[in-house]
Amino acid sequence: MKPTVSVIIPTYNRAKLLERAIRSVLSQTYRDFEIIVIDDFSTDDTTEMVWRIFREEILAGILTYVRNERKLERSATRNKGIKRSKGQFIALLDDDDMWFPNHLEQSLSFLDKAQEAGCVFTNFIMFSETDGIARVRFNSMASGDLEEYRNLCVSGDLSGSGSISVFRKAVLKKVGGFNETISYLEDREFFSRIAMNYRIGFIAEPSVFTYQHEGTYSVPSAEEKERVWKIIEANASKYGFKMDRDLLCKIYLNIANHLVTSANIGKAKEYVFKVLRLDINTLMTMSMWGLLVRIAIGDSLYKRLKGLKERLEE
Numbered sequence: 001m002k003p004t005v006s007v008i009i010p011t012y013n014r015a016k017l018l019e020r021a022i023r024s025v026l027s028q029t030y031r032d033f034e035i036i037v038i039d040d041f042s043t044d045d046t047t048e049m050v051w052r053i054f055r056e057e058i059l060a061g062i063l064t065y066v067r068n069e070r071k072l073e074r075s076a077t078r079n080k081g082i083k084r085s086k087g088q089f090i091a092l093l094d095d096d097d098m099w100f101p102n103h104l105e106q107s108l109s110f111l112d113k114a115q116e117a118g119c120v121f122t123n124f125i126m127f128s129e130t131d132g133i134a135r136v137r138f139n140s141m142a143s144g145d146l147e148e149y150r151n152l153c154v155s156g157d158l159s160g161s162g163s164i165s166v167f168r169k170a171v172l173k174k175v176g177g178f179n180e181t182i183s184y185l186e187d188r189e190f191f192s193r194i195a196m197n198y199r200i201g202f203i204a205e206p207s208v209f210t211y212q213h214e215g216t217y218s219v220p221s222a223e224e225k226e227r228v229w230k231i232i233e234a235n236a237s238k239y240g241f242k243m244d245r246d247l248l249c250k251i252y253l254n255i256a257n258h259l260v261t262s263a264n265i266g267k268a269k270e271y272v273f274k275v276l277r278l279d280i281n282t283l284m285t286m287s288m289w290g291l292l293v294r295i296a297i298g299d300s301l302y303k304r305l306k307g308l309k310e311r312l313e314e
Contacts, residue, residue, distance in 0.1 A: 004032040005104060005166070006085030010077040011095035012040040015049040017211075022054060022063070024098035030105040033091075038081040039067040040074070075178035075186045078162075082169075082177055090169050092162035096211050099163075103207040107166040110143075110201050117145045118198025119167035119191065121158055124208035136206055145201040151247045153200045154232065156254075159191035164208045171198060184220030185228040192232050196241035222258035226267075229255055249275050249282055253291065260294045268295055 007025050011018045018037070025035050035057070039046050050058075050065050057063040064084065068077065082090060089111065091104060103122065110120045123141070127134045152158040159165070175193040178186050194200070220228075229251055236243050243251075256271035272291065275282050282288045297305075 002086045002088075003034040004087055005030075005034075005089040005091050005108065006082075006087035006169075007033055007035045007091045007093055007104075008078060008081035008085065009035065009037045009093045009095055010040060010074055010081065011037060011042065011046060012071075013042045013044045013046070014095045015042070015044050015046045017096040018046060019049060019053060020098055021093055021095050022050075024100075025093065026057070026062075027101050028099065028104045029101050030108060033104060034061075034086060035063040036081045036084055037063065037065045038077045039065065040077045041068045041071040073180075073183055075180045075182055078186075079177040079180065082172070085169065088169055089166055091166045094161070094163045094210075097161070097163040098209045100207040100209070104166070106203055106205065106207060110203055111166065111168065114145045114199070114201050116199045117201040118171040118194045119153075119165055120145075120201035120203060121153075121164045122203040122208055123206040124161065124164045124210055125206050126210050126212060128212045130212070134209075138202075138204070141202055141204060143202060143204045145199045147199075149200040149202050150195040151244070153195035154192040154236070154241075154243065155247055155250050156185070156188040156192075158200070158202065159188050159195075161208075161210055162187045163210060165191065167194060174198075179231065182228060182231070184224050189228050189231055189235075193235055193239070196236060196239040222255070222262035222264060225258050226255050245278050249278050252278075253282075253287065256291055257294075260291065260299050263299060265295055265298075 009018070009021055022035065022037070025033065037050060047065075047067060054063050058065060066080070066084070068080070072080070078092070089108060091107070093099065107120050107122060111117060114120070123136065123138050125134050125136055149158060171194055174197050178190050182189055232251075233243070235241075252271045252275045256268045256275070259265075259268035259271065272295070275288070
């Protein structure tokens, strides 16, 4: 019999962390699943670890382990796992994250009731190795499939981690898989396409633990982020999804802030003007004034002055 849900875990050189991720799936209260681990040509002992610890699950057909013959990067690796999947639902899990035991049960229960939702995200707890603090990501959002959650997904506020998502495999016929030309923010671009075509669900109870650590994937450049946002805008035109003024302002301000950080002041100004043309009232916000000051004096000096102010206030 085909499993109801396929769990896709892409991995690369994280044997110890991967073991924890797999165990969190095997501990689920919902049992009708398959696990597909796609190893993106790891050079550590990932292969040996998987076969040594999870041989029983592999032989029983619960876990499938596939090793790429060359490095394909995350989007292609995820797509490879999805193509092998047999379930009606796809659940993504990053190799350095873990699920609470009720994650699949509550996610599938939600989708069973919210038939128009193409995907559901759950709240999650973020743990930072830098400061040792665990934080709940969303403190004021209610469970449901509200229309506003589609915009939050498109803007990236809701869809920043694949590990918190479960989506219907049927949506892939409409939106396709992960964009393999994107090396960063591929989660954000992929889920924005789902949000442009389907309702988006959210569960307020945290059921995922995500980790920020030294081995976390590198941060994309401002120019790479700008490229992804341009792809998202083009997708909106393709699918006839109206990106309202507030959503566009949020996206343009996001791009401008990243461009200032990379010292691309000229382009940052272009996006500031786009925001002001959309809504002149943003000129009255503290975030806009902070951005304008950074553009005027440069991000480096702005950060030094901010650091000095914080030290004086201690």
